Amino acid sequence: MHDVAKLAGVSVKTVSNVVNDYPHIRPATREKVEKAIAELDYKMNISARNLRQGRTGIIGLALPELSLPYFAELADSVIRAAEARGVVVLIEQTGADRQHELEVLTSERRQLTDGLIFSPLALGPEDTEALKVDYPLVVLGERIFGGDWDHVTMNNVEAARAATQHLIDQGRRRIAVIGAHAGETMGSAALRLLGYQAALAANGIPMDPSLVVEGGLWHRATGADCTTRLLESGTTVDAIFGLNDALALGALHTLHARRIDVPGEIAVIGFDDIEDASYSSPTLSTIAPGREQIAATAVEQLVARIGGDGEPFRRVVSDFEVVERESTRV
Amino acid sequence: MHDVAKLAGVSVKTVSNVVNDYPHIRPATREKVEKAIAELDYKMNISARNLRQGRTGIIGLALPELSLPYFAELADSVIRAAEARGVVVLIEQTGADRQHELEVLTSERRQLTDGLIFSPLALGPEDTEALKVDYPLVVLGERIFGGDWDHVTMNNVEAARAATQHLIDQGRRRIAVIGAHAGETMGSAALRLLGYQAALAANGIPMDPSLVVEGGLWHRATGADCTTRLLESGTTVDAIFGLNDALALGALHTLHARRIDVPGEIAVIGFDDIEDASYSSPTLSTIAPGREQIAATAVEQLVARIGGDGEPFRRVVSDFEVVERESTRV
DNA sequence: TTGTAGGCGTTATCAC
């Protein structure tokens, strides 16, 4: 910057003003400086600016893992939204491990980012304290309510209710759920199960515990495994609600292997609308959770906070949609 | 740092020594300092360190997009490998657009990263000059050979030959390829096509141009579309080689929709071994390209370069493996 | 083994 200033015959401050688009600069001066910049191929030192301003222009995104298609697609959307706002994204994977999720919140890396978009999977209401951090934070999902931070989420209960209702509308009555988490009262698993129960109740269908299959991590493998256990339990089933698409795709896999017709014998619906859902055989009906909207809103809120927005903390709920495809089409 | 030094009764330099694990410190001194750090909850200012050292501890990863499962899984592996080496990863998406890929190389964001792992999809040999950058660079894939940078890749030709040979071993003779890029002489498409041709030649099978289907971006949708065009051309086909798994999964989709038995009538093999390949119906045979190894090697090389390694530029070729699943199992 | 001085490249302040 010194060199540029010298070559242009101005002070460093003027150079700084030019590169920062400070409005009150004489056109002639600006031109001189820009010519010097071009001539010397000068590039601003971001580290120095960061030090001075206390900002990095980087936001963190902490999620379970990119191998899970939903999170890969979410990350894609977040990066795009961030780019539109002139910030870049540092991704950290927690592996859905509670210790790792707690660590992310206090990590040294938080120094590197101006704020964090956090999608926890293992934290629960007992970890509320840990989320009281001194940097801008936007939490995704519904695991932890009511803290002093911004929240972007979807209406899990209502969406799961709609998915179940869709199956009921097709005449299904023995609807299984795979991927349930016993004992949880928060988190997607619990909330979606609630929606499922609500739909059954609203249609006067008794809830049968043998139709609720536990499953830990929501991978395809888990869905395949849950479905095997379900079928081998001998209970009657005419539909399966996978609490996410990966589970539902795993279910399709098992059903296919056992030559069970979908949707003829058993209809299947998932949740997330990942890209695979459009290309599986059969294609998978699912809930589209408004991923783009979630990403855009989260980035927008975070950037606003970083900019010193003193608004009260918000909780934004995105829209969802039932997407009917072959796996439930009669 | 001043405050810590004052509280511990030492100089700032000593504090610095402690936090940087400088070896020659009296245990008593170290303890005093650590106590003061804990008491004040002191955190080092990374920006200041970056300014002083000229390093950020961040590496860039530029790839087409995270929605493509192969790249999502690659990013996952890169982040893990980077974590093991104490660096974090900033991901940029190029959308496989040439302009965007060129821009990534000179972007202001390069100031923020100590080096870049770059997986180009649109650049070709004519862009060699653009890759001559003044920061550590590791290029993935085989689009551009022989420049002054490190290269981590797989043996596309040999792997494609093995995939084709696998189909031939199953008695297939009318083997189609989907996703070819006419006119390209570099890049995965061209190299894999070369391997395909080599296998046919080695087995005395004539190459039939009507079996080579063009397809631009390697998404599922493209694979589905290529397969439709292939079938509607009326040519005889008993196997399809998708130049990546997404294409092959798209093919499975179309074949399923048309009630064509896989592998009974048509066998299908892909390339990449993404997670979906294990859970499609039928499960997809494919080439496992050693993704973990590629990621680990790329990070390792980049970190070595950043550390000032003056070794000559290397080209590392990872191992691959044919994975046989239902889509080719007789 | 520890302390002191100086500078890394910017931007903010406040004159002019």
Add this chain to the structure above:
DNA sequence: GTGATAACGCCTACAA
């Protein structure tokens, strides 16, 4: 409108 100067918080000499 533009310039001089002092921080931002750390690390690398070099000295003690």
